[in-house]
Amino acid sequence: MVNMDKQKVLTLIIAQLSADLDVCEQAVSIARDTAVHADCLGSSKYETMGLEASYLAQGQGKRLLEVERALAYFEQLSLPAPSPVIGLSSLVVLADEHHEQRYLWLAADAGGLKIDYADTPITIITVKSPLGSALVGKAAGDEFEICIAGKTRAYTVVSTC
Known part of the structure; x- marks a missing residue:
């Protein structure tokens, strides 16, 4: 990480x-x-x-x-104080059922935008997206499932800041 x-x-x-x-x-x-x-x-x-x-x-x-x-x-945007609970402006690391990690920034706008930070891709997602809305209120260690495009996917929140 x-x-x-x-x-x-x-x-x-x-x-x-x-x-x-x-x-x-x-x-x-x-x-x-x-x-x-x-x-x-x-x-x-x-x-x-x-x-x-x-x-x-x-x-x-x-x-x-x-x-x-x-x-x-x-x-x-002024960055909020670090919180263990995911909300707007949280930077989240998710792992799927295959242990592949994804870095996500939860925002109110610019969903789908991708940037690279230290050779690590980060995708902006919005709280209006299915994954974004599922993340709100979660914390590191939480596991959840979500159905996207008819396919159920399982995720674990690895970390958040």
């Missing part, structure tokens, strides 16, 4: 979200420019490149808002 500095992990999360924000801003700009470009407007109702590009721009815009919201959440 890797000894984790939660402040450094938080800094890595913010850095990754900042990089994602830059990529999203570029994608929105490109999609918007494409949607209004003269070559995409089409001369008949069957030429839909402009319409498709506008849908893409709309989707990219929504993604940009999601990343902005997640970045704002983590930038204003």
Whole structure:
């Protein structure tokens, strides 16, 4: 098990979200420019490149808002005092029935984001996810089962901070 500095992990999360924000801003700009470009407007109702590009721009815009919201959440986050009970901002090490360990950060936003800390992957999960909601209130040593995608999985909380 890797000894984790939660402040450094938080800094890595913010850095990754900042990089994602830059990529999203570029994608929105490109999609918007494409949607209004003269070559995409089409001369008949069957030429839909402009319409498709506008849908893409709309989707990219929504993604940009999601990343902005997640970045704002983590930038204003003040880490709580260490607690043995899992809650928001807990860094959790889980072991499955095959003793494979996963490092998870429980958050209110940015579910699915992955970062690397000292060559250890950490996945952000939200309390709205099945696994996240199952973790809330657990402590090191607790065992539980959860059904995800029709498959029951067993986990043990190895540690939390």
